[in-house]
Amino acid sequence: xxxxxTQNNKIQNILEKIHNNELTLKSKTYFRLRFALLIIVxxxxxxxxxxxxSFILFSLRASGQAALxxxxxxxxxxxxxxxxxxxxxxxxxxxxxxxxxxxxxRFGYKVPVLYLLFGVVLLMGLSAIAVDQTPLHRILxxxxxxxxxxxxxxxxxxxxxxxxxxxxxxxxxxxTAIGTSTATIELVNPMGIGTTTQIMVLLPASPLPDAQTIAxxxxxxxxxxxxxxxxxxxxxxxxxxQLPPAPNTS
Amino acid sequence: MTDMSQTDEEIVLLIQQGDKEKxxxxxxxxxxxxxxxxxxxxxxxDNINDIVQDVFIHTFENINNFDTSLxxxxxxxxxxxxxxxxxxxxxQKAPLLGLDLDTLVSHTVYEDPVHQEKEYEEMKRLIAVGxxxxxxxxxxxxxxxxxxxxxxxxxxxxxxxxxxxxxIRVMRGREALKKVYEKLNIHLDHE
Numbered sequence: 001x002x003x004x005x006t007q008n009n010k011i012q013n014i015l016e017k018i019h020n021n022e023l024t025l026k027s028k029t030y031f032r033l034r035f036a037l038l039i040i041v042x043x044x045x046x047x048x049x050x051x052x053x054s055f056i057l058f059s060l061r062a063s064g065q066a067a068l069x070x071x072x073x074x075x076x077x078x079x080x081x082x083x084x085x086x087x088x089x090x091x092x093x094x095x096x097x098x099x100x101x102x103x104x105x106r107f108g109y110k111v112p113v114l115y116l117l118f119g120v121v122l123l124m125g126l127s128a129i130a131v132d133q134t135p136l137h138r139i140l141x142x143x144x145x146x147x148x149x150x151x152x153x154x155x156x157x158x159x160x161x162x163x164x165x166x167x168x169x170x171x172x173x174x175x176t177a178i179g180t181s182t183a184t185i186e187l188v189n190p191m192g193i194g195t196t197t198q199i200m201v202l203l204p205a206s207p208l209p210d211a212q213t214i215a216x217x218x219x220x221x222x223x224x225x226x227x228x229x230x231x232x233x234x235x236x237x238x239x240x241x242q243l244p245p246a247p248n249t250s
Numbered sequence: 251m252t253d254m255s256q257t258d259e260e261i262v263l264l265i266q267q268g269d270k271e272k273x274x275x276x277x278x279x280x281x282x283x284x285x286x287x288x289x290x291x292x293x294x295x296d297n298i299n300d301i302v303q304d305v306f307i308h309t310f311e312n313i314n315n316f317d318t319s320l321x322x323x324x325x326x327x328x329x330x331x332x333x334x335x336x337x338x339x340x341x342q343k344a345p346l347l348g349l350d351l352d353t354l355v356s357h358t359v360y361e362d363p364v365h366q367e368k369e370y371e372e373m374k375r376l377i378a379v380g381x382x383x384x385x386x387x388x389x390x391x392x393x394x395x396x397x398x399x400x401x402x403x404x405x406x407x408x409x410x411x412x413x414x415x416x417x418i419r420v421m422r423g424r425e426a427l428k429k430v431y432e433k434l435n436i437h438l439d440h441e
């Protein structure tokens with residue numbers, strides 16, 4: 001059998017199948033539904049991405065964790081230990097998935113991969129900043145405090161109040177009294193969310209910029225050594241914490 | 251049977267409106283082209299014939315998904331390209347194309363119509379010698395541009411990569427082919 005005959009047979013074979021309705025066209029509705037499903041998936045990913053990304057910004061801003069960086073290497077370690085890594089990894093996966101789905105559109109594959117990725121990250125980042133300016137996460141935090149949020153959202157919001165991990169010599173507390181060389185602070189959540197402990201702080205000998213501005217009621221990070229039930233402070237930084245007190249505070 | 255007065259896109263529109271038998275015209279137009287394109291990927295004629303048949307069936311079933319404001323040739327070549335690459339993957343265990351650095355950022359490339367005709371003749375001569383020695387990503391760009399005579403923009407739609415990446419691949423493929431040719435010349439001279 002030569003090539004021409006084979007090719008003619010192939011065409012005739014397909015035409016016969018079309019004629020006998022053995023081969024049918026997928027309807028336009030099928031493709032419209034598939035397209036709509038793709039759009040729904042993309043919108044859902046965008047919403048989830050924005051929610052978690054704005055939550056990360058909210059948790060960093062509201063907990064005042066950025067102040068930890070001012071303590072130098074130890075502060076960085078605590079900052080990184082408190083950073084919501086699991087959500088960040090989830091965010092990276094969602095953004096890569098979004099980029100992959102956008103590449104199925106003509107405008108998506110026409111743009112170099114890095115440019116599209118940069119565009120997606122920039123757009124998501126700016127939108128997340130805008131969402132962070134709304135009261136959304138503060139309201140949800142209140143809902144979490146009242147146990148109205150399902151797992152894992154409840155614990156996700158409660159984690160914004162996590163105290164610095166033990167062993168780094170950094171403590172977070174609210175100033176309840178202040179004198180010339182000592183202060184009393186109420187450690188925030190030392191034994192779990194919602195617990196407090198009063199402790200004396202021996203203020204640093206040389207006044208520090210933040211030490212001059214601290215006042216009763218403010219939340220601070222204290223770097224120092226815990227000696228005989230008191231903290232000998234080396235540095236104090238304002239936490240700029242905007243979180244409301246945890247419920248059931250003892 | 252082939253009616254040259256109608257464009258591919260006009261025929262597709264008729265098929266979408268219910269005149270399914272018109273698909274025969276499209277098959278006649280593309281059978282030889284797709285088989286020739288397949289030969290650049292696969293060596294087995296039976297395989298190529300089977301794959302082209304599958305391409306036609308897939309094209310027919312999904313023709314309602316084609317936007318007639320675009321070029322049909324790019325669309326059917328896209329389907330054929332995927333089918334041939336899958337066919338090649340079955341032959342070779344190694345993955346053909348992974349993440350390509352060329353697609354990450356933009357490159358400045360343009361098609362120069364003044365040099366095009368002379369370059370086409372030269373390239374067709376070079377392709378005959380060294381095509382199989384090129385990396386797959388350069389090989390497919392060279393085939394589509396010089397043998398199938400698609401523009402960078404059309405190749406961009408077929409391979410679903412940025413137009414600038416197509417330009418880079420064609421340019422690098424061309425340079426690689428010239429090197430192969432030079433090497434062969436040196437070798438032949440010594441003989």
